[in-house]
Amino acid sequence: MEYTKKNYKKAPLKAVHFRVLFAIILGQIACGYALGISGTGLTQAQHYITINDFWVGLIGAGSLLGLMGSALMGRIADQFGRRRMLLVDMYLFAVFSLLQLVTTNLFLLFILRLLIGLMIAIDYTVGNSLLVEWLPAKESGKQQSQLIIYWTVGFILSYIAGIMISGFGSHNWQVILASSAVPGLIAGIFRSVSKLPASPSWLASQGENKKAQKLIQKHIGKRWGLPLRLLKAKPVDNISWTILFSKKYRCRTLVGGLFYACQAFAFFGISIFLPILLKSMHMGDSNLSGIIYNGCMMVGVLIGAWIFKRISRRAFLIGTFFLSALSLIGMIIGPQSSFGFQIGIFALFSIILSSGLTLDYPYPTELFDIKVRATGVGTCITISRIGAASGTFLLPVLTNIGGAHLAMLVCTIVLIIGGLICLLWAPETSPRFVKSK
Template sequence: MSVNNTTISQPQKNYKKAPFSAVHRKVYLEIVLGQITCGFGLGISGIAMNRASQFITIDNFWTGLIGAASLLGLFGSLWMGRLGDKIGRKRLLLINMYLFTLLSCLHLFVQSWPGVFVLRLLLGLMMAIDYTVGNALLVEWLPDGEGSKRQGNLLIYWTLGFIASYLVGTYFPNVGKNTWQYLLAFPGILSLVTALTRSFLHIPASPTWLASQGKVKTAHKVIRRHLGKKWGLPKKLRKVKKPNDVGYTTLFSKKYLRNTIVGGVFYATQSFSFFGISIFLPILMTSMKITSGTVSGIIYYGGMVIGVILGNLVFNRMDRRPFLISTFLSATLLIMALAALPNASSLIKLTLFTLFAIILSMQLILDYPYTSELFDVKIRATGVGNSIAVSRIGAAGGTFLLPILTNIGGASLAMWVCGIVLLIGLLTCLFLAPETNPKNLK
């Protein structure tokens, strides 16, 4: 029987007001597993390169470039988000983790640094799908009031994956000169679990996206299948005559330009410091002359966990704009204080560094919900994809430059550069960042 995607009879209730149920738990689990996998996949590269240097000569250029490769691949968010807006969320999320698994396993067979760089680059592209399309699907399924809160929670799972990579990389047994290859292949285990979960639990299509493409009746059928007959589309989506005709240039129209700038700059300046410092923490700790690098690293990453938990608590009680500005200001002051005190004791350095990790990790909670709130449904995946793509320029820049800066001028130079970048983020948010808290907008 053919489906006529035209206006249907008025359903009883907006599906976005349905209580949290089995379909919401399923979608959330599928996206959470992807976040853990992506966090682990990003974090393992710096530690693997550190282990490789024990057996193989690798200069600062290739160390930084391979560490930044996955982040450069995430620049593909620009196109993955656009693709997700054109063909839908479901297809991309079903295939990307299988490709992630294949690419991870190929690390076992690649012997050249350019080959490793290409694999890391392609892995970043697979992560881009989860970051953009996965977040769009989650927001479009979760009930009103649940979306931004649970998006913030995703960063807790991403951070756990990132920290797990540090622990696995630190305590993985030394099996010879190929140890670094096993570490880079390790995320394939997590991605395979994620891929199989998505296949067997089945990812539902996004009703909101279907309706935005003019497929109103199909969207209604998806809602009834997962939530029951009494639920349907919100009123504004029940009479869509044709698909929305939007492109990348729409982001730079008068309506979206300010939000496009804020989304990219806030995310990029934050990522420059976060990824640069976190991925090459062992190198930085050594330069700071902090003894017991393993213990110091665990303390730093413990600060990250505390930060995302505190950030999640604050996020639910504080408006977006003051949250952004206050965390940027605090992180900037802390990293500059650390840079200005190169001869301070290890205890003072580690205390400042841990406080910096807590504050910057608190701000991570805003990455997904704030960028999603900056754009409406017709251009959400494209807008979020653009923000992530710009942020990866910052992240890749920090990851590439940090070992080079540390080699040239020590930890202090790297800290000063991070502080200046964070200051740019602070000023941008101070003058341009809009308030997007749904409670206030109502």
Template sequence: MLSKKATIGARVPKMNIEDAPLTSFHQRLTVYSSGGPFLDGYTLSIIGVALLQLGPRLDLGAVWSGLIGASALIGLFIGGFFGYVTDRVGRQLMYTVDLIVFIAGSIAQIFVGNAVELFILRLILGIAVGADYPIATSLLAEFAPRKHRGAMLGMQIVGWYVGATVAYIVGGLLIQFGGSEAWRWMLGSSAIPAIILVFMRKGTPESPRWLMSKGRKKEARKVVKEVFGENASVAEIAEDTQETSFRMVFSDGYLRRVLFVGLFEMFQVAPLFALYTFGPQVFKAYGIAQGGFANLGLIIISVLFLIGCIPALFLVNKMGRRPMIIWTFLAMTIGMLLLGLFPHGPLWIIFVGFFVYAIFSGGPNVLDWIYPNELFPTEIRGTAVGIATSISRIGAFVGTFILPIGLNTIGIGPTMMIGAIVTCAGLLVSIFMAPETTKKTLVEASSVDNG
């Protein structure tokens, strides 16, 4: 046992924050950051239910239905480029500004009078949510210890599916009890969680990694000590940083990574977002009963997507990023093939197809949030995540836009076969391009020498 004198003279070892324990701060930040994905899932899903009413009210055809359903995705594409802004001015400020824009746009939807107005407002909502993706996830990644980083980032997709599930529940209740103008309240309801989120995020500190990258070492030390304790040091998060620039994102070392993340996300979310946006119409095409049963079916499918994320969160470190994305894409392709090959039943095969696709989508869904934030350094993390998100939303827009047109022209079977081909393309991208970042520090994972 050390004497009092020896104890006083002993040097307290510095804490490496990459190996810090999980704290209540990390848990709160994970929840706050998942607010953006929650709003995304809610906004995208509620429009699918609202279209059942607003389509006839605004006299929408297949083209306008597709445009309005996909308008938020166009906004997400634009909003992704705000990652560059957050790399320039910081994570903390943009963390709140985007939500204020989202709230205003949500409330304005209540008063729309035509398809053009609704298209523009949902475009604005998409921009706000798209901006939040690189902001919130960069902030979360830069605070996360490496042992918990995969689960913390992966939890963002849980927020997305919770938002989607809540949207179907709210939409179903309003369809049942809200009258002929219920669609207005459905669309405006997204303001409520956004307002709550603004107050929850108040007081979130700036990223110490971003502060260090801008030479603001004193501020970085203060944040690190407040979050991790007095014996924490900023030394191990110091990087050989460069000035934030688009040129660096598209340099030889990082261009391949941008393409990998953008392409695998694009091929994953194109069928998924289309199914979520036009879930009621897809169920109708399969001959599944409409009304309350159909809405219950959508809730069940949404819950399956959510459940599929749970094992992925636990296995992403044990199984590894690369094996997980390859095997789950393979299973998703099989599920989509079942939906395409058996458009007229039997009913149990259709539900098996949905089940397999939904459950195994958990792997790529979780990695959507992990890979982009691990593969790029601090000075371009937000920029790269935003660009990759924007690339992915091109596919999401195309899938969402053409799905109602496909249902009306070639039918549900061929439409789902196209979805299977797209999902298989994601499998091929993963086989040839997916790197392994498991158990690496953020500096190691983002180094161009890693894969």
């Protein structure tokens, strides 16, 4: 009998799509907030407890090191599904955030930041997979590229909250760190109330075609179903990480991880410890300079979301790396006594680098097919967190050794390396530009 169902990935937007999208958006806000709040909290902690540059960098990098568990989280999601993990991770995220209130032990704080990072890893990896497996194909790339806008909202809110939270005396820095529990709880409660659906594509990959078809028809309509390629596909065997380094996926895995690592080194190193960097740069009112920087970050991701739909992924990647490096070089060699020049170039750097962040979600996802997607994306995020954690750990150390210029010089070198990696090996994944070849 002829199969009459239309591919559910071509369906118009329905309530289920918005429900899944909003659940992931709330998680992105919580993740951005938790990663951003560590710099402000730890900068204040230095006034109340004995904490050297090593521990400031290590605890600040803790969440990013936890994100290195993304490969493991992706592998679990490819084996056991997406929904259950996303229903519990934000509640655990909130608990770990609140526990920062009850300890000043540096090692325990590092462990809590590590665990928070592991929960963020679930949202980054599993949430992204669920989103792309539900959204219509024509909406997927666009909505993924816009996720960074909401992440940036969370990141900027953390900077504002860090400035505004006061009145708790010697515990103020702990309250700042623990405040990430609020967006985490909001995300967790919404996911529970909205009853997140499982992924039809993942169910089909496990041979559960009937369950997948019922799920699609329940949420989208009777006319829609799995595409024929998924119906005819054999159930996916247990995926080994080694497949990502086979001839088929090797280049994609390395490019996806290394571009992300080089970008994250500069972004997280500078953004998380912005108060320390601005103080070293003698930029007058560091709060005002920080607000300008963060405001430009939002401008950058909005511009990036607009550019994303208009140029090739490859050109976008290469351009943001080299232009970001060029702006940092301008800061290093430009007139140091001119506040206007320095803050102007720093704002330009923020806009350019943050515009490239719009590629962080869609590009790694587009590099891999359904059978290895969560594992592949998770592995790319794991590789990238080495860069992010290195930048966050090293920035306060480098600034202490050689001032802001040494920190910026190292970031410039890493950005140039990232640009060269993309120039030599980054594949084009934009459907519009791949088809046009």
